[in-house]
Structures are given as C-alpha cells and as structure tokens.
Amino acid sequence: MNTQDLLDQIAFIKEIDKVKYIQRKTKLFQSDRNENDAEHSWHLALMAIVLAEHSDKSIDVLKVVKMVLIHDIVEIDAGDTFIYDLQKSHDNGDEERIAANRIFGLLPKKQAEEMIVIWEEFEAGETPEAKFARAMDRMEPLLQNTSNNGGTWQEFDVKYEKVYEKKSVIKEGSAILWQYAEGLLEESVAKGILKKE
Template identity: 30%
Template sequence: MSDRVSNTSDFLLQLDALKLVNRRTYISGGERLENSAEHSWHLAMACWAFAELFEEEYDLSSLLKLALLHDLGEIGAGDTFLYSANRDNAHVEERKYVEKIAAHAGNPIHNMLALWDEQEVGGSKEAKLLKIVDRLLPFLHNINSEGRAWIDNGIHKDQVLKMHQFIEAESPEIYRWFRSKVDYAVKKGWLDAS
C-alpha cells in the first residue's frame, strides 16, 4: 500500500509543475502574469458557472475533468500564446507530455489520455463549451487590465476577432457580449483597431 501512495504522491508532484508555466495573461489587478495551474482552476470554475447559467444538460463531471486536464501538456511544452505563429502545432508537443504523465506509475486516472484527446479535438458539448470558455477567460483578463497583454504583444482587433470567430456559431449570446467588449476595447485604445 505504501508504494501506491508514494507513487501517487510523486505523480501529484509532477502535476504541480503546471504552476511553473507562465502565460501571457495578467491576473486581475495586473500585478503579474498568471500561471497555467491558476488558469486551469479558473477554467474549471468558469465552465461550471456557464454550464449552470445556460441550464443545459452538461455532464458536469466530464466537463470539469476536461477543464482540469486541458493545459496539462504545457508542463512539457510550455504555454503557446494564442496569437503565436506556431499555435496550430502546439497540441503535438503537449500530447507527448500528456502521454508521459499518463504512463506515470503513480497515475490512478486510467482514461487521462482519452480525456485529454476529447478536450483537444472532441465534438461533445462539454468540449465545445470548454473551448469557448478557454478563449473567453484571457479575453476577460485583457478587458479587466485595460488590454495590457494585447498592448504588450502588439495584438490587433482583426487577430482577436479571428481567434474568437468560432464562438459565434457555438454561443451567439456569448459572441454578442464578446463583440461589444471588442468595440469597447478599441474605443478605449486598449486594442489596435486594425
């Protein structure tokens, strides 16, 4: 029994490394950049909140598991900025790390890799909500910090619209809110109008 607990303890310490992966999003108040573990927690809470708000029949257990696993691959691959040129291939390196951690002797979560794949490419309504909320949170942080990460990285309105366009088909209500906030950010000078 003590070997199992020791192995699982080591597995948990491996997961703790997600706290060391910094993102380009500022936490509320703009004092520092958030790390991927903070984002994963916030993502899980936000998914839960939106699932309750929309009053649809989401499998909440599945949704929360997908959210908690979502950024796990960043331990090995690092965070890929949303507007990065190599964004389309980020999942390849991330999956390699998820394969590695899923194979850890102390991992008791037997379907970890399948769940990670579901959140990455799945078509379930839980995976779709996760993708929307994952894009929404950094956007919300940018609105809250007066566009600080956008300004730091020279991001333009057309880039933001392009990376969030898929939301329109999935959730028109969220997309309408998003578009109003984009216009507001441009008006305030937080987001370049081009």
C-alpha cells in the same frame, strides 16, 4: 489496497505541481502579475460551474471541469505557446501528445487512459462539453485583457482581427457568451485598447 497504484498517483500529484510554475502571457485581473497555468485552470473550472447554464447544449459539468483542469498539464513538457505567437503555431500536437502520454502515464493504467481520453476530447473540440470548455479557455483571457486596458493585446500589438478570430471559438459553446464577448471586443475598440488593422 493496491500500494503501487497509490505510489503512482502520488508521483502524478507531485509532477503536476510543475503547472504552478508555467507562466502565461496574460496577467491577473487588474494586475501586473502574470497568471500561471494552475491559476488559469482553477479559474476555468469555476467559470464552467458558474456559467454552465449558458451552454448551447446540455453538458456534463463535471466532465467540463475535468477538461479545463487537465487541458494544460501537457505544458509541463511542451511549454505554453502564446495564442497570438507569430513564430510558433499554437497547434503543437505532437509535442503535447508525447507530454500527455508521459505525464498521464504516471497514473495507474485505467486512470491514465481516462485522463488521456478527456484531454483528447478537449483538443478535438467536437462534443458539447469540449466546445464549452474551449469557450471558457478563450473567455478568461478576454476578460483579463479588457480589465487590464488591453493587456497582452497592447503589449504584443495584437490586432482586433486576430483576437476576433481566436475568440470566435466561444460561439461554438455558447451563443450568449459569444454575444457578450463580441460586445467586449467592440467596447475595447471604442476605448482604443484594441486596434483594427
């Protein structure tokens, strides 16, 4: 056994505990409490397992689970940027790259490289696994906001057109889930919890 590898792995495990303290704008289902990044990632992992059959292409579910579990770890350093933020672009690639190198770099070299490759694949969004993982990432807050009478859409006056644009990533991973998502968006407009411009 390589003692240094174990110590490095434990250091990483302790560091990622910080993900539990990163508050997201979305709230838990039918709740006033904000979700944290750890809860979000856990939920996406289970969604990926449960909904995998709806992927448009054959996928390696374990790889998808890895992607959704680690995709937001970089927010320990880079912070969480609200997807509908008008001041700051959601594409903070340089900050996240530095964070990925530091945080995953705590691991033994081989594991660090594997994590960074998986994180990069998710960010690029080009493989079937990445497309499905990103679909999960956009689907969960949609379900939360519809369960909370508009949630962050209402709180931050986010219009239908912007939500539709951001949620359309779902169709890259699953036509069936996108059809369902579009239905939820239309229902939300009909209920008045999501307004068109």
